[in-house]
Each structure stands twice: as structure tokens, then as C-alpha cells.
Amino acid sequence: MTVIPASGERVHALLADGTTVCVRPARPDDREAVLGLYSAMSDANLRLRFFAVSRRSAEQAAARVAQPEGAGYRALVAERGGRIIGIAEYQTGCGEASDSAEISLAVGDGRHHRGVGTLLLEHLVSAARAHGIRTFAADALAENHEVLKVFADLGLRTERRFEGPEVHCVIPLDDTEEYRSSVERRGQAADVASLVPLLRPGSVAVVGAGRRPGSVGRAVLHNLSTGRFTGPLYAVDPAARPVLGVRAYPAVSALPRIPDLAVIAVSAEHVAQVAGECGRFGVRALLVVSSGLDAHQSGALLTACREHDMRLVGPHCLGVANTEERVRLDATFAAAHPAPGSAGVAVQSGGVGIALLGGLERL
Missing domain, CATH: 3.40.50.720 (NAD(P)-binding Rossmann-like Domain)
Structure with missing residues (x-):
């Protein structure tokens, strides 16, 4: 079962290949590390993340983690070897009673296809539910097949609406048997992969x-x-x-x-x-x-x-x-x-x- 990292808590978890990462809430002093994550990205990945090759957008995204937690914002980072390799965020709308949040996800170059993004989203889903959020929404370029697959494979129903070169995704956070089973299957597969060098x-x-x-x-x-x-x-x-x-x-x-x-x-x-x-x-x-x-x-x-x-x-x-x-x-x-x-x-x-x-x- 996915554990919700409490304020300042570090949760160690297994990736799809059996390796370990630490998932924890982002802190204001993570700003430079998050900026380093974006700065190391290729132009192609920056464009998929920000819809343009924009270093200014990367700076603004890094600055967000420096704001105090609350006001409908939450960010979780995946850390390995003391370096941030991925970040997932949500931001609710203007009203305090909003039960929908916009999400964003970024994984460092060379860290794809290991389950970093999926693991971060699992933890973000748990955190959002605990704060009364019932729906995630996200915009992606239609060509960003990797992030669209991450959304589709979560085990949650995803509604897509194509708008020119972009896709608007709506993900209800219903606690379904399908989602719980998907999380469990991913956990079991990661456990097995991690035990191969041992057994x-x-x-x-x-x-x-x-x-x-x-x-x-x-x-x-x-x-x-x-x-x-x-x-x-x-x-x-x-x-x-x-x-x-x-x-x-x-x-x-x-x-x-x-x-x-x-x-x-x-x-x-x-x-x-x-x-x-x-x-x-x-x-x-x-x-x-x-x-x-x-x-x-x-x-x-x-x-x-x-x-x-x-x-x-x-x-x-x-x-x-x-x-x-x-x-x-x-x-x-x-x-x-x-x-x-x-x-x-x-x-x-x-x-x-x-x-x-x-x-x-x-x-």
C-alpha cells in the first residue's frame, strides 16, 4: 500500500527495476536541486514538459517548491544518492473548497522507464485524497506518449479530450479495486526484481x-x-x-x-x-x-x-x-x-x- 509521506518524512520505495528511491515532500531549500533537475534535461524533454524549450519556465517551476506548503499546493520529490531525479506536483483552483487539482510530473533524463513517475503519482494520489481532492487534471502534448501512458497505466480511469496539439486529461481519484490491484501488482513486481540479486x-x-x-x-x-x-x-x-x-x-x-x-x-x-x-x-x-x-x-x-x-x-x-x-x-x-x-x-x-x-x- 502506498504510504503518504508526512511533512518532512522520507519514505523508501522500490522502482520497477528493483532499485530504491526516497520519496518525500519537497522543501523550500530544494529549489536549486529542482532547478538542477530541469537544467540537466534535454531540449526535447523540456519541450514536452513546458510545451516549449523554456529555461524561464523551468526557473518558475523550481521557484514553486520554495513556497510554503498549503494554499492548495503540494510537491513530492524522488531522491536517489542525494539527488532529486523526479518531481510531482498538484495545485488546486482558487477556491479553498476546490476538490480538483492540476498536476505536473517531471523525471530526469536517463531515469525514464523505471517507474519513477508512476511511483510519484501513486504517492501524490494518496496525498491528494487525504486533503479532500477528488480529481486530477493535466495537460500534455499529444506527442508525449510516455506521460500519457503513465496516466493510462495508473489503474485510474482517464478521460482525454484532444485540443489541437494538446491533450487535456481528467483523472477521477476513485478508490477502486482496479487501482488497488494495479498498485499491488506494481509493488509485487518491484519486490521480485529487487530480490533477484539476493536469491x-x-x-x-x-x-x-x-x-x-x-x-x-x-x-x-x-x-x-x-x-x-x-x-x-x-x-x-x-x-x-x-x-x-x-x-x-x-x-x-x-x-x-x-x-x-x-x-x-x-x-x-x-x-x-x-x-x-x-x-x-x-x-x-x-x-x-x-x-x-x-x-x-x-x-x-x-x-x-x-x-x-x-x-x-x-x-x-x-x-x-x-x-x-x-x-x-x-x-x-x-x-x-x-x-x-x-x-x-x-x-x-x-x-x-x-x-x-x-x-x-x-x-
Whole structure:
């Protein structure tokens, strides 16, 4: 379900490709960042947005976010890596009782076809409904097929009226089953896309594999190796000597390729630092088996994952496994490999997970 960002609140959400953005209300101090979004647009996209290649229109649009929230105006921005990559706005009519609002939408060059605009509109719909708005209206150039498709695919009924080179769209904000289903389908598809690097990784690195028998990192590396993981497998160890026959590298940044999944098995005080290194290198998913993180260390780990767009399982977990023949991923420290089958299990407790694996094996 789409969450309405409250004043100043940041909501992290998944795009269609499984990557993460932050959706939040625009602030007066966003003016320069919004202007930067428009300034970086091509002339073609500026014309589609403002109906003319107008830098003056871009300046006026950026200036709108500096006005205090209220008076029928609201703007939401999508932010990634500290940069604004999209903005959606509505403005009601002159009367305070107006239940209709004009909307506008802009997504930065190179960010199209990832669901940024659709996600922003979902949040804008929720915000508008909460303020008593029942209808959106928008004008677009008839050739602006992308934004017209965004409107059409929302799951809300869209009425179109062609007026020369322009299209006037009216979108009733009825809370229909079709709209709720559309939002849910988009969310599910984004969830699945985001979990691919975690559950079907093409390559895996174990950071903190450990040379001491009995260490958790060494046990995970052993299971990955003996479970015959189908992709490249690496160990990260300061000594850069092979561990259990797996080639090791002194740092994440020294790996010959970016692993889809990194298993982190270092001491608690180093987890967030390693997570940051993984994020900067381009790792998409983290599995943290390290335990003993305090609130500050856990917060720093979560911040690193959000900053670098990584999915996270852990900390202090048993691991993840996928017995598909094309994957054969056993990134756990369980005593035995899980057998292939039709059951899938997700549990909060590692102890319960181990017991369930044993029970399923006996069955």
C-alpha cells in the first residue's frame, strides 16, 4: 500500500527495476536541486514538459517548491544518492473548497522507464485524497506518449479530450479495486526484481571468510563451495590467500567483478564499513551473518544499504538458500545442505530455521 509521506518524512520505495528511491515532500531549500533537475534535461524533454524549450519556465517551476506548503499546493520529490531525479506536483483552483487539482510530473533524463513517475503519482494520489481532492487534471502534448501512458497505466480511469496539439486529461481519484490491484501488482513486481540479486545471484563474495575452523564466515564459504554454487565464488581476506580452495582478495574493491551478493561475516564494529565498501563497489544485495550489532551499528548498516541501494538480510541470521538447479545457492552455516523440493521457508528465528530444515529433510 502506498504510504503518504508526512511533512518532512522520507519514505523508501522500490522502482520497477528493483532499485530504491526516497520519496518525500519537497522543501523550500530544494529549489536549486529542482532547478538542477530541469537544467540537466534535454531540449526535447523540456519541450514536452513546458510545451516549449523554456529555461524561464523551468526557473518558475523550481521557484514553486520554495513556497510554503498549503494554499492548495503540494510537491513530492524522488531522491536517489542525494539527488532529486523526479518531481510531482498538484495545485488546486482558487477556491479553498476546490476538490480538483492540476498536476505536473517531471523525471530526469536517463531515469525514464523505471517507474519513477508512476511511483510519484501513486504517492501524490494518496496525498491528494487525504486533503479532500477528488480529481486530477493535466495537460500534455499529444506527442508525449510516455506521460500519457503513465496516466493510462495508473489503474485510474482517464478521460482525454484532444485540443489541437494538446491533450487535456481528467483523472477521477476513485478508490477502486482496479487501482488497488494495479498498485499491488506494481509493488509485487518491484519486490521480485529487487530480490533477484539476493536469491538468484550470478556471483557471490564472502567477506570475512575466516581461517579459523568453526568460524561462521568459513562455514558459509564451505557450504557455498560444497553446495556447488553455479556462479563465480570469491573470498575477501586481508591476507589474500585462498580459503578452502576459493581464491581470496584483500578487499571488496579488489574483486575481479562486482558480485551480486556479498555475505558479510566480520566483527560487529566493522559491518557498516564493509557494507559501505560493498555499496560503493556496486553490490546489489547483502547477507549479514555477523551478530552483536548495537543500535548505532545497526542504524549505520541500514543507512549504508539505503544510500547505495542494496537489499539486506540480517544481521545475525542463518543465511539464505535456493536449491534451484540453475543456482544451487547455500549461503548458510547450517550443518547440512537443504535438499531440493517444492517448499519455501522464511523465518525470523535462525534456530527455528535450522529445526525446519531438519524436519523437512526427514520428510
